Amino acid sequence: xxxxxxxxxxxxxxxxxxxxxxxxxxxxxxxxxxxxxxxxxxxxxxxxxxxxxxxxxxxxxxxxxxxxxxxxxxxxxxxxxxxxxxxxxxxxxxxxxxxxxxxxxxxxxxxxxxxxxxxxxxxxxxxxxxxxxxxxxxxxxxxxxxxxxxxxxxxxxxxxxxxxxxxxxxxxxxxxxxxxxxxxxxxx
Amino acid sequence: xxxxxxxxxxxxxxxxxxxxxxxxxxxxxxxxxxxxxxxxxxxxxxxxxxxxxxxxxxxxxxxxxxxxxxxxxxxxx
Numbered sequence: 001x002x003x004x005x006x007x008x009x010x011x012x013x014x015x016x017x018x019x020x021x022x023x024x025x026x027x028x029x030x031x032x033x034x035x036x037x038x039x040x041x042x043x044x045x046x047x048x049x050x051x052x053x054x055x056x057x058x059x060x061x062x063x064x065x066x067x068x069x070x071x072x073x074x075x076x077x078x079x080x081x082x083x084x085x086x087x088x089x090x091x092x093x094x095x096x097x098x099x100x101x102x103x104x105x106x107x108x109x110x111x112x113x114x115x116x117x118x119x120x121x122x123x124x125x126x127x128x129x130x131x132x133x134x135x136x137x138x139x140x141x142x143x144x145x146x147x148x149x150x151x152x153x154x155x156x157x158x159x160x161x162x163x164x165x166x167x168x169x170x171x172x173x174x175x176x177x178x179x180x181x182x183x184x185x186x187x188x
Numbered sequence: 189x190x191x192x193x194x195x196x197x198x199x200x201x202x203x204x205x206x207x208x209x210x211x212x213x214x215x216x217x218x219x220x221x222x223x224x225x226x227x228x229x230x231x232x233x234x235x236x237x238x239x240x241x242x243x244x245x246x247x248x249x250x251x252x253x254x255x256x257x258x259x260x261x262x263x264x265x
Binding site: 022025033127146177 | 220223224226231240
């Protein structure tokens with residue numbers, strides 16, 4: 001667990017203070033809900049679970065916001081809660097990945113054939129193809145790509161979120177991109 | 189001349205009809221991230237989440253030390 005459980009004392013909040021809290025939280029939700037929902041959706045591969053997870057993540061954030069120190073951006077902080085939450089969910093389901101134990105040679109062969117751009121003819125089923133591709137990736141690569149896709153996060157922030165050095169992230173990202181392209185090409 | 193312009197109009201109509209039935213041009217993404225960004229931008233957050241959250245957060249007592257005070261100044265510590 002990267003996040004500790006809330007330890008703050010609570011007391012009822014009423015009047016203008018409550019309204020201010022509500023307004024600020026609404027703003028926080030409006031600015032970040034798409035990013036968090038998208039991560040949950042593609043990471044958990046289930047719209048209903050993603051909806052529940054997004055609700056739970058923001059509820060946790062609401063309860064823990066007094067513990068936010070400002071050392072990271074709010075987006076990064078929310079991602080941390082979301083990643084922990086989703087990883088806990090996945091562990092509890094005992095889910096396994098189709099290719100997670102594949103031989104390295106299989107990966108290398110698949111990746112060697114993919115240097116061209118990703119071509120999409122039909123955007124209607126694009127979401128399904130993306131999900132299928134992400135589901136086939138090792139969990140580490142899936143998370144990495146989803147985080148790097150968020151332009152608001154720097155490499156350093158992504159590194160912190162996945163607990164690895166920026167150099168390690170760059171190396172893995174290179175492999176993740178190639179593998180994604182290889183698998184995506186087969187989903188057409 | 190009149191026949192020519194009639195033919196031309198027919199050809200134009202045919203061309204327009206062909207264009208309508210043709211598949212949209214392929215879209216290319218330079219990387220997985222670019223594709224995911226496009227996908228994320230076209231993903232709608234279910235409105236039910238906000239409603240549930242409003243109810244759930246409303247049932248909770250607020251933190252003693254206000255987070256917005258920490259963020260926007262005027263905090264207790």
